Amino acid sequence: MPHDPDPPPAKKFKPGSVFFRLDKNKPGMLLPRKGNATTPIDVQRKQLPIYQAKPQLLNQLRQLHNAILIGETGSGKTTQIPQYLYEAGIGRQGIIAITQPRRVAAISLAGRVAEEKRTQLGKLVGYTVRFEDVTSSETKMKFMTDGMLLREAIGDPLLLRYTVVVLDEAHERTVHTDVLFGVVKTAQRRRRELNKIPLKVIVMSATMDVDLFSEYFNKSPVLYLEGRQHPIQIYYTKQPQSDYLQAALVSIFQIHQEAPPSHDILVFMTGQEEIEALARTCRDIAKHLPDGCGPMVVIPLYASLPPAQQLRVFQPAPKGCRKVILSTNIAETSVTISGIKYVIDTGMVKAKRFNPDSGLEVLAVQRVSKAQAWQRAGRAGREDSGSCYRLYTEQEFNSLIPMTVPEIQRCNLAGVMLQLMALGIQDVINFDFMSKPSPEAVRSAVEHLELLGAVERKEGQVSLTALGKKMATCCPQPHMTILLSPDYSCSEEILSIVSLLSVDTVLYNPPARREEVLAARKKFTSSEGDHMTLLNIYRAFKKVSGNKEWCRENFVNSRNMGLVKEVQAQLKEICLKLNLKLESCGADTGNVRRCLAHGMFVNAAELQPDGSYLALDTHQSVAIHPSSVLFQAKPAYVVFNELLHTSRCYMRDLCLVDADWLLDAAPEYFGRKLHLTKS
DNA sequence: GAGCACTGC
Numbered sequence: 269m270p271h272d273p274d275p276p277p278a279k280k281f282k283p284g285s286v287f288f289r290l291d292k293n294k295p296g297m298l299l300p301r302k303g304n305a306t307t308p309i310d311v312q313r314k315q316l317p318i319y320q321a322k323p324q325l326l327n328q329l330r331q332l333h334n335a336i337l338i339g340e341t342g343s344g345k346t347t348q349i350p351q352y353l354y355e356a357g358i359g360r361q362g363i364i365a366i367t368q369p370r371r372v373a374a375i376s377l378a379g380r381v382a383e384e385k386r387t388q389l390g391k392l393v394g395y396t397v398r399f400e401d402v403t404s405s406e407t408k409m410k411f412m413t414d415g416m417l418l419r420e421a422i423g424d425p426l427l428l429r430y431t432v433v434v435l436d437e438a439h440e441r442t443v444h445t446d447v448l449f450g451v452v453k454t455a456q457r458r459r460r461e462l463n464k465i466p467l468k469v470i471v472m473s474a475t476m477d478v479d480l481f482s483e484y485f486n487k488s489p490v491l492y493l494e495g496r497q498h499p500i501q502i503y504y505t506k507q508p509q510s511d512y513l514q515a516a517l518v519s520i521f522q523i524h525q526e527a528p529p530s531h532d533i534l535v536f537m538t539g540q541e542e543i544e545a546l547a548r549t550c551r552d553i554a555k556h557l558p559d560g561c562g563p564m565v566v567i568p569l570y571a572s573l574p575p576a577q578q579l580r581v582f583q584p585a586p587k588g589c590r591k592v593i594l595s596t597n598i599a600e601t602s603v604t605i606s607g608i609k610y611v612i613d614t615g616m617v618k619a620k621r622f623n624p625d626s627g628l629e630v631l632a633v634q635r636v637s638k639a640q641a642w643q644r645a646g647r648a649g650r651e652d653s654g655s656c657y658r659l660y661t662e663q664e665f666n667s668l669i670p671m672t673v674p675e676i677q678r679c680n681l682a683g684v685m686l687q688l689m690a691l692g693i694q695d696v697i698n699f700d701f702m703s704k705p706s707p708e709a710v711r712s713a714v715e716h717l718e719l720l721g722a723v724e725r726k727e728g729q730v731s732l733t734a735l736g737k738k739m740a741t742c743c744p745q746p747h748m749t750i751l752l753s754p755d756y757s758c759s760e761e762i763l764s765i766v767s768l769l770s771v772d773t774v775l776y777n778p779p780a781r782r783e784e785v786l787a788a789r790k791k792f793t794s795s796e797g798d799h800m801t802l803l804n805i806y807r808a809f810k811k812v813s814g815n816k817e818w819c820r821e822n823f824v825n826s827r828n829m830g831l832v833k834e835v836q837a838q839l840k841e842i843c844l845k846l847n848l849k850l851e852s853c854g855a856d857t858g859n860v861r862r863c864l865a866h867g868m869f870v871n872a873a874e875l876q877p878d879g880s881y882l883a884l885d886t887h888q889s890v891a892i893h894p895s896s897v898l899f900q901a902k903p904a905y906v907v908f909n910e911l912l913h914t915s916r917c918y919m920r921d922l923c924l925v926d927a928d929w930l931l932d933a934a935p936e937y938f939g940r941k942l943h944l945t946k947s
Numbered sequence: 948g949a950g951c952a953c954t955g956c
Contacts, residue, residue: 369953398955415955444954539951571952596951618951631951675953687955744955773950835956842956894948914949 309384316344317494325349325491326356329470333456334488336481337472340495342650345472346436347381350409359431361465363407366434367414369442370602371397378402378411399834414444418451422690422740427455432468438481439473439639440601441674441703447684449484449702451691475639477671484702498649504662512614513537513546515659519612520550521557523657524590529562531609532591534599536644538618538633543568543594544779550592562588569595569603574776575827581605600643604650611648611656613641615664621678623913624709626886627716629680630913637672641665674703681705681713683745686722689732690740696730719870719937722746742842749867750839751848756863759843760852761803765860767835768802769909769921771828775805777895778823788822793897797906797923799864800857801897806832865929868907869937872930873919875904881919883911884941893918905930 313319318339329335329352339345350364368374378395385392394403395411403410414435421427433452438445449471456467471481471488482490509515516535523533537543547566554564565585569578582605585591593605597617617640621630636644641658648654658665676684688696697710714730717723722736732740739746743766753762768774777785792808794800805822809829812818819826843850853859865872873881873890879902883890890911892899896919898906905927908919931938 371954413954415953419955440953442953541949570950572950598952600952602952620951633951683955740956742956770956772952775950777950838956893950895950899948912950918949920950 309386313344313348313384316348317342318344318348321493322348322352326352326358328489328491329353329468330356330358332489333466333468334485335470336478336485336488336490337470337493338474338476338478338490339472339493340474340497342497343493343495345493346377347384349434349470349472351381351384353432354408359468360408362431363429364409364432364434365417365427365430366409366411366436367417367445367448368411369414369437369440369445371413372602373437374411374413375400378409381409381411399838414442414448418444418448418687421448421451421455422687425451425455425692426459426462426464427452427467428459428464430467431465432470434470434472436472437474437601438471439475439477441672441676443675443679443684446674446676446702447687450688450700453485453700454693475642475671477639480702497646498651498653500645500649500653501655502645503655503657504665505659506661508661508664509659512616512659513542516612516614517546517549517553519657519659520592521553523610523612524554524557524564524592525561527590527610529585529588529590530607532585532593532605532607533610533612534593534595534605534608534647535612535614536599536617537594537596537614538616539596540568540570540572541779543570543596547594550594562590564590564592566592566594569593569599571596571598572773572776572825574825578603597640599647600640605647606651608648608650609652609654611644611654613644613656613658615641615658615660615668619672619678622680622709624706624712626888627680627712628886628888628911628913628917632914635668637670638665638668639671641668676701677703677705677709680716681709682716685710685713685717686732686736686740686746687744689723689730690737694729716870717746720746720748738846742839742846747867749863750843751846752867753863754849754851756853756859756866757851758853758856758859758863759848759850761857761860762863762867763836763839763843763850764803764806764832765799765864767832767839768806769799770835771831774802774825774828774832776823776825781823785823792822794857795897795901795924796857796861797898797903798896798921799923800860802921803857803860861923861925862929864923865907865925866933868909868923869930869933871908871911871919872925873906873908874927875902881906883919884938888917890917890919892922893920896920896922898922898924 337345350366353359353364374395374397378393379389382389382393387393390402390404391406393409394407396403396416397413435445435448452469456469459467478490482488547568550566567580569581581593615636616633617636618633645656648656685696688699693699722733722739723730724733738751742750749762750766753759792801792804794804816826870885872884874884876882881890903924905925906922907925909921912918912920
């Protein structure tokens with residue numbers, strides 16, 4: 269880097285401990301991870317590290333009802349274990365289910381195993397994810413998302429179709445996996461009590477920290493598998509860095525000047541804004557590098573990028589040019605990029621936390637856990653040895669929490685509680701979670717459901733009402749708008765809106781093209797709020813039959829929009845099953861807003877004389893999120909979809925409503941709330 | 948004046 273007065277932190281790096289030691293006695297560890305196309309599949313299978321352990325593994329798995337399997341990346345556990353079980357005739361009376369947190373993983377793993385078994389996908393080996401079921405009566409090995417198995421459990425709590433359930437990627441501790449832990453444990457016990465065919469549960473994790481898993485599943489044995497991770501050199505800074513972005517910048521150019529250009533760099537950062545900013549800075553600096561320093565291509569990576577832009581991270585840089593990827597934690601698990609030689613870890617992550625007292629989601633930048641830091645480092649050693657530069661000291665690393673707090677302990681539990689009750693679990697308040705959520709969070713969720721009329725209390729027990737049952741079938745996050753929509757003759761519109769809000773975002777906002785975005789969006793903007801604006805965009809999208817060019821011109825994420833269409837079709841089907849009338853209110857959008865006011869009355873806010881807003885439920889001071897079309901407006905009453913605490917407490921996705929509608933929706937509730945406001 | 952990452956009906 270030119271003209272930098274301070275010695276760059278990369279110079280201050282000292283070698284840390286090598287996490288993955290290379291064992292020279294095991295030449296298998298240096299085999300390329302991807303199968304060689306010229307090597308026959310059965311030979312490839314035998315070259316996997318797990319193959320050596322096959323006899324002992326089968327011996328154990330045959331006897332055990334529960335097992336915890338630890339295997340590093342590349343051990344082959346996910347593709348081989350189901351086949352080993354099947355080939356050995358274990359669990360032949362039923363289906364072997366293998367769950368994954370992500371749908372792409374479920375689909376591609378099924379494809380790989382079908383190929384290894386030389387069968388057509390959907391026959392012996394299949395997969396089930398939302399919108400797609402590629403299985404048949406012949407299917408014995410079924411890859412599925414964990415959410416999908418949960419859904420199936422509502423109709424069949426004992427999971428009788430399955431003889432083995434393999435919970436893969438358990439270390440990620442998603443809400444779905446955590447609920448599944450309890451569901452399979454209960455099913456296992458009940459099946460034993462009822463003398464049904466036993467259920468075998470195998471928990472697979474990539475991290476060694478599995479005491480909790482073992483303890484939870486009746487002290488089940490832990491089996492270790494060797495992986496194929498290459499050695500990674502870890503470097504720490506000598507001094508704590510007050511500005512991790514500056515440290516990242518300096519480190520990028522330090523590596524850029526010293527390392528061969530074919531070595532790509534992956535930088536873990538917290539969010540879109542800082543990624544785009546650093547990308548700009550890097551490109552500027554790269555233009556003025558001294559001679560002998562090769563060119564560099566800087567590629568941002570985060571989830572809300574349109575698909576075409578995300579694909580850029582997989583394109584190899586031109587010869588002699590270095591690829592620098594600036595990414596959020598999306599590259600920790602979901603996106604695997606080959607050719608990464610250097611990882612720069614800022615040690616920070618943006619994550620959601622949930623405060624049950626305020627009912628507030630807080631999105632904040634925080635330190636990563638140790639497990640996360642190792643996960644990030646591991647991204648440098650997938651094909652060959654690599655290095656990870658941690659922009660914090662070894663001492664700082666040692667003070668990190670060992671594991672990321674499981675999601676179940678930092679989310680709104682209303683949906684989980686609704687689902688558990690739909691599963692027929694009697695005592696949801698004391699459900700046997702592996703990591704118990706706080707009693708306050710459970711209480712707050714049950715109260716929320718009570719307010720919606722989804723549950724009722726009898727003698728200290730809570731149970732699902734008829735409305736609650738319908739809610740559980742139509743929406744994972746409990747709300748009433750869909751069920752109320754026939755009363756307002758606007759179910760078509762409400763289904764569209766719910767679908768639009770169920771995906772991350774259908775809008776694409778490249779910061780560099782702000783003016784263009786605003787101009788393009790103007791023609792859809794409704795003074796009635798974000799729901800109506802989204803509806804306008806959706807209607808226009810359908811009018812052009814989802815034309816990709818139209819999406820690009822209007823800064824609409826076509827992939828997510830396609831998803832919206834699928835969700836809407838699915839919701840329609842459910843509505844038909846529930847005998848809900850499907851009709852459109854046409855141009856009378858007032859009905860849609862009345863329905864939203866009624867369905868979301870708990871999320872109402874009132875304009876205060878000083879121009880701020882007050883959330884009527886919690887009496888918190890809130891503000892309109894700058895992304896809202898109502899940001900500049902000052903409507904007297906709004907309902908909002910969610911509260912998000914970042915720099916302030918923001919309402920997101922707002923709809924303009926009348927005070928009268930709110931009062932009509934819940935006279936008693938608002939009588940109380942509005943009274944409180946005045947006092 | 949601002950948007951970590953997944954998933955399911």
